[in-house]
Amino acid sequence: MSDMITADLVDLDLSADTKEAAARSLAERMVAQGRVTDLEGFLADVAAREAQMPTGLDGGIGIPHCRSAHVTEPTLAFGRSASGIDFGAADGPADLVFLIAAPVGADDAHLTILSSLARQLMNADFTSALRSAADAGEAAALIRGEEAQAEETPREVSGASAESAELSVPGGTGGTGGTDGTGTGAASVSRRGAAESGFDDSAVTPAAASAGVTAVSGADAPDAPADERPFRIVAVTSCPTGIAHTYMAAESLENAGREAGVELVVETQGSAGFTRLDPAVIKAADGVIFAHDVPVRDKDRFAGKPTVDVGVKAGISRPADLIAEVRERAARGEVTAGAPAAAGTPVERAGDSGDGYGTKLRKWLMSGVSYMVPFVAAGGLLIALGFAIGGWEIDKAPSVMDHFTWTQIDSWAALLFQIGGVSFRFLVPVLAGYIAYGMADRPGLVPGFVGGSIALTINAGFLGGLAAGLIAGGVVMAIQKVHIPAPLRGIMPVVVIPLISSAIVGFLMFVVIGKPIAEAQQGMTDWLNGLTGTNAVLLGALLGLMMCFDLGGPVNKVAYTFATAGIAVADPSDSAMKIMAAVMAAGMVPPLAMALATTVRSKLFTETERENGKAAWVLGASFISEGAIPFAAADPLRVIPSSMVGGAITGALAMAFDTTLRAPHGGVFVVPLIGNPMLYLVAIAAGVGVTTALVVLLKGLRKPATGTASADPTASTEAGSTQTEQQPVAA
Incomplete structure (x- = not known):
């Protein structure tokens, strides 16, 4: 704790009249001590956390806090206000304000010590002592627990035991920080x-x-x-x-x-x-x-x-x-x-209990997509390898069950192609099954898979799988609401729910909605096949924007799923393969551009970001858009728009160049399987160049944060520290 707060981080005459001003005043002290590298970025993370839930506590306490990429080490700042500051507590303003700053990826021992302050705030003796502290040094010592060394007996209200040495615990009476840093x-x-x-x-x-x-x-x-x-x-x-x-x-x-x-x-x-x-x-x-x-x-x-x-x-x-x-x-x-x-359902276990229907619907769909993507990647790459080894006629090869010669390369190519084809046939059933799973947990799997298989049978395709999954989940949820006598509950998940839900879903898919969905699927396929010229280029630009908007998030997955659904058939059209090529090319742009930017203008990035840039070369080349997330998290207003511009250019050029791709993944490693591979690489290079130029330009225009001290001119104020989440952690 002694490293976390000093007298310089204490303000006993905090004059701020709003919580934002209070956070800024205390954060400026952190910046002056080199604990925070980017004042505005850190305050944005504090505000984002505050927006989730007010941090005012009964008893006149405000405890704004966040984890941020702009924090160099776990830090506490303390302010005492004579007039009080509104932090949203039910009993009124706070006169004791603690600003807790934790870096992304802080070690467990530091987080444990931070948590001990939270426990100690429930101790009235501790808060009273802070209210009467005569100077900043005394207040800092109280928080560090230095005065508690003479008190070896436990306090009833503190939560410390007699056998616990009261070191590194705020007030000496908390209960989470140990002397060895192990909690x-x-x-x-x-x-x-x-x-x-x-x-x-x-x-x-x-x-x-x-x-x-x-x-x-x-x-x-x-x-x-x-x-x-x-x-x-x-x-x-x-x-x-x-x-x-x-x-x-x-x-x-x-x-x-x-x-x-x-x-x-x-x-x-x-x-x-x-x-x-x-x-x-x-x-x-x-x-x-x-x-x-x-x-x-x-x-x-x-x-x-x-x-x-x-x-x-x-x-x-x-x-x-x-x-x-x-x-x-x-x-x-x-x-x-x-x-x-x-x-709760898998979606409810992974989300917030207060999610609205729209948010839940998106999560249900993403649940299905997340389970489908591995089948897409495995099946698509196996099919692509089959074509690469055996040529474009390999799809006409007889079954390897009937004809397989160990010494013939064509037999191995046919084997790869046919294994990939089997994997692809799972796409729609898996999509439907796990949408239903996201809605109703395991009871939704059987009707979901049945409905997805029916969608495949009646040529309702990807749209049919979506509908089947939602219907199956809804039917199971409705059945679960029916009051069942206790003696029958044991057979419900094994017999009754699968039987009734599968029958209802099958009836609806075969008789009621299957044909209209199949016609809609065919209509969409025909529309894609008819795209030429300007329309195709615009579609490529739109898909490129989507791929680079959230770098592996829901919007990115929508574009990727749209592309993979088009090639998840035995004989995909040229338009579908063009869309797949545009999507993969655009998805490679952000990480490659960040890697290039950290190479050509390294002084605009922190040491950590430069290290991440080295990894981004490989991630980008492998079509892993998430390689750009650390950069987007640290500086979203510059990185994300720049990536979207570059991705749109790449997607548009890929469509204009008539490049095609049968494999749903692989990056540069499947370039030999791409139609017009040289032009494909030109499209990627153009997008990477544009994104790199924009990022370098925008970062070069940014003014350093006032008061930031750093001996390393390449660190501190230019881009902040990085993190491995999709968004800055303000939670």
């Missing part, structure tokens, strides 16, 4: 909670202790009769950042549990990762509390128990109410449903 303070919290709540302290496992959870063996306390022991609760806390609210909610719930006389064990799913509660602890629990703003990981572990599910701030502000509510539900016998229902 031993978290183990202290767990042991304290175990001892005070009646758990067998000897049953705390090292792995669980290091992660801040109490693991109880199934041999001792869990077997005690319920009427002879306190009520037992397991809880999970998590927030978008996993630094502050996650641990504050945990501390608040633990304190309330002790006051209520219940045994309460918390699993904190924070930025430093998490260790699952021992299954014996969950089994022995009488109730469950979820206080979270991101999906609870492995939620199905807690199925079949009385459950209260709220946002993380409720865990901080009203923990006693949550404990009372879960006890009331237990008394009424309310429990969650079985594992599939409790776990």
Whole structure:
């Protein structure tokens, strides 16, 4: 903690009147200390996190925080306001403001120490001491925990145990930072909670202790009769950042549990990762509390128990109410449903519970596409290799079951082609099956695959697969809402749901909507085949824009899926192969351009970005658009528009040059399989050149951030640090 805050990072007379001004004032101190490389970029990440959920807490506390590519090391800045600043807390303005800055990829020990501040903010003694601190040095020492070295006895409100050495813990009384940087303070919290709540302290496992959870063996306390022991609760806390609210909610719930006389064990799913509660602890629990703003990981572990599910701030502000509510539900016998229902669908497990229908629809479709793409890549490349080895007539070769000669190259080419063809025939069924899976979990797989196979049978193609998947998922979801007598529930997922849903989906696909969809599919194919001249060039430019817009995200996947659907047939048209060529060429542009830019104007990029640029050469050449994500994340307003311009030019030129591609992946490694390969490379080179020029120009025009100090002129202010996410991490 001593490295995280100094007197220079403390302002006891914070004069800001808004949360934005407060964050700027404290962030400027971080910039002056070399802790933040780009003031405006960092403040944008703070604002993005603030937009997700206000960071004001009851008790006059504001705790703006984020992970950012512009932070060089974990840092705390503290400000004290006489008039108070509105951070959105229910009880009014905050007079204590903590700005927490964590770099992307901060190590677990640092994140653990940061989380201990969050726990310590629940200690009234700590906040009172900060309000009365006479100077910046005293306040910094309080936060570092230096005054706590003389206090070797545990405090009831602090969460530290007697056997824990109170080093590197804010205020000396938190419970997550250990002296060795391994999080031993978290183990202290767990042991304290175990001892005070009646758990067998000897049953705390090292792995669980290091992660801040109490693991109880199934041999001792869990077997005690319920009427002879306190009520037992397991809880999970998590927030978008996993630094502050996650641990504050945990501390608040633990304190309330002790006051209520219940045994309460918390699993904190924070930025430093998490260790699952021992299954014996969950089994022995009488109730469950979820206080979270991101999906609870492995939620199905807690199925079949009385459950209260709220946002993380409720865990901080009203923990006693949550404990009372879960006890009331237990008394009424309310429990969650079985594992599939409790776990939610795959889309719900990966997204936000408050997603609207449009967002869910997109995620359902992307679920199907994500499972389909490996079949596309494997099948398409095998088919392309078959053509490359055996020539364009290899598709007329007899089945290798009937004719295969080990010493003939044509037999091997036919084998590759036919294996690829089998893989391709899975595309539509897999697409439909996993769209339904995203909607209704495993019960959706059978009707989804059946509907997708029917779409293939009636030549409804890609559009038919989309419709079949959505129908199958909807039918299963409707069946699951019907109240079923308890004796019949066991056969529902194995017999009843597959039977009824497959029959309904099959009827609809064969008799009702299959023919119109097949006609629409044929109409789209005919339209593509008729594209020539300007229309084809415009389509290539549009696809290029889409491929470079989000670099592997949903828009990129829509363009890629559109292209692969066209070639996922036994005999794709020239237009379909032109579209595939344009899409792959455009997708190669962003990473190659970033690699070239870091080579020709290295001073505009940080050392980390220059290293990423070396990897981007290989990623771009392999048609992995995600190779440009670190650059786009650090500087999206310059990198993404530049990439889109270059991608549009490449896509348009690829179509204008009549280049074709049968393989759905491979980058430069499948250039021998491309029609007009030299012109194809010219199109890619043109787009790369344009994107590189635009990025260099725009970055060269950017003014350095005021107050940034760096001995390395190539670092700090030009582009910020990089990260490996698709977006700057402000969560």
